[in-house]
Amino acid sequence: MFINVWYVAERAAHLKAGAPLQVRMLGRDFVLFRDRDGRAACLANVCPHRGANLAAGKCRDDGTVACPYHGWRFDRDGHCTRIPSEADPTKVPVSAKVDAYPTIEKDGLIWVFLGDQPDAAPPPFDIPEAGNSAYRQLDFNEVWNCSYHRAVEIDLDYAHSHFVHGAWGEEHRARPPYHVVEDWTEHGFASHLIARSQPNRGLWRFLRKEGKGVPSYLKFKLPGFCRRVQVFIGGEGSPMHFVFYHFATPIDAEHVQNRLLFFRGFLKHRFFDATNIKRNHRAIEEDRRICEGISPKAAARSRDWEIMAEHDHLVGAYHRILAVMRDKGWQIDIQRMKDVEAQGLHPSIPSPARRASPSGWVHPEAPRLAARGSIASAAE
Ligand code: FES
Ligand SMILES: [Fe+2]
Known part of the structure; x- marks a missing residue:
């Protein structure tokens, strides 16, 4: 911590x-x-x-x-x-x-x-979607019985999306779309990818435009240990998009308080909240089950204890930020x-x-x- x-x-x-x-x-x-x-x-x-x-x-x-x-x-x-x-x-x-x-x-x-x-x-950053009538906001709070690093890592891990959430559909199967670490600094970094096909589940299949990919933009920001992700379901620049902020606050070395802010720019009537809440809760639960099952509970001090695969590059970028803070003498x-x-x-x-x-x-x-x-x- x-x-x-x-x-x-x-x-x-x-x-x-x-x-x-x-x-x-x-x-x-x-x-x-x-x-x-x-x-x-x-x-x-x-x-x-x-x-x-x-x-x-x-x-x-x-x-x-x-x-x-x-x-x-x-x-x-x-x-x-x-x-x-x-x-x-x-x-x-x-x-x-x-x-x-x-x-x-x-x-x-x-x-x-x-x-x-x-x-x-x-310093803390602005959340332009908060209080903005262009969006409908939903909040989620969850305590997980694991290190907050585990909660951050799963956010930065596109390879889990297929196995844990069934994402990427037939085209990509288990291999996530191409993406790289962008704009790395000791305070954060970005990445983006375009999913060409997604499994057509639930209400959102009506929002997708045939032939258009689904671009997803990710940012990790050190303040709040936050991941922001913006997904254009209706194609690049479409109002059919949502924005997710996940803040991970360490309660202690083995427990994390997750606070999520979900903003959807479409179907903004509260009538559509229930399906959104159900969908988000399912994904959060799927992640929680994985993270709470990881050993050791407190994240290893060194990456030597784990294997880094090619698709772990965003997780590696995160740990490079932690290494900088450790070098400054900021780790408890x-x-x-x-x-x-x-x-x-x-x-x-x-x-x-x-x-x-x-x-x-x-x-x-x-x-x-x-x-x-x-x-x-x-x-x-
Ligand atoms: S005033 Fe706080 S313990 Fe006495
Ligand atoms: Fe996940």
């Missing part, structure tokens, strides 16, 4: 004013809450006084969240602003602070930056984190304030694998 990434922490509609929410990411607990102005905020969910669960506390009128145990108040920057039981409630020890994480709310999602170097990471050392916890300590994901001022924190920083000098040294 990696720090210095923007993750999708929650759907905006789920975070109500006045009601703190507990969210688990990267094997740590966080509290989300709305401040006085309704802006979403995110803090480490452990009170520095005696470790209580801040998410079980209350939002106060001054925009803080109050700990349920002794009422210490914390603002959106993680500073304790008030200790109600003291003679002078405003006299606060310097170490009464928790890690606070940059938060952005847009397009119906709450993004949280988990790490200490926000300037080094690509899960084994050492367990050791720290076994000592009765609570490792915290480092925040920008911790980097700016490394001393005076009650809880230690989550241990990371050592940075490596060059990308070439990564075992990819």
Whole structure:
């Protein structure tokens, strides 16, 4: 699991004013809450006084969240602003602070930056289809019992489409249409292909134009560990298309919170939702069954443990991005984190304030694998 990434922490509609929410990411607990102005905020969910669960506390009128145990108040920057039981409630020890994480709310999602170097990471991107009347939106949320890397990999794997979902039809059979890795950077890449024939199933067979291929455009974006795919069922540029966003947020090394946004640009009446939901659920279930059956549950640290075939080039492109982040020292050392916890300590994901001022924190920083000098040294 990696720090210095923007993750999708929650759907905006789920975070109500006045009601703190507990969210688990990267094997740590966080509290989300709305401040006085309704802006979403995110803090480490452990009170520095005696470790209580801040998410079980209350939002106060001054925009803080109050700990349920002794009422210490914390603002959106993680500073304790008030200790109600003291003679002078405003006299606060310097170490009464928790890690606070940059938060952005847009397009119906709450993004949280988990790490200490926000300037080094690509920011959350726009979702132009959200709130756009040209589309009908459907949302899917699923927790899978597997590493989030497995959920990303299956998204980038066109060869599974035939075996798991019965795609590509007779022309291509098991071999996916030609596609390559395009525009690779350490923040993402793209690919596209044109399926000449697809099995004609369900309602959508009426949308396909005979003789026209079905182009599919894929993008992997590091923020949110997101795959965006746009499929032109009615041929290139046709309004008969849909767009899928899949955000994979690591709950911990062995569980992933999947959030999917599905936008269809055709048959937009809600009457057609049921068939869409059924179709999407079937595909999601088919993927889940595969991913939850993979061993080991936490993705291998090195690709040496698996065989890379020619058609795994998009998966390989993804792992090259992970290797870059590993080289920067941004990968959490899960084994050492367990050791720290076994000592009765609570490792915290480092925040920008911790980097700016490394001393005076009650809880230690989550241990990371050592940075490596060059990308070439990564075992990819
Ligand atoms: S444990 Fe939070 S105020 Fe005491
Ligand atoms: Fe799939």
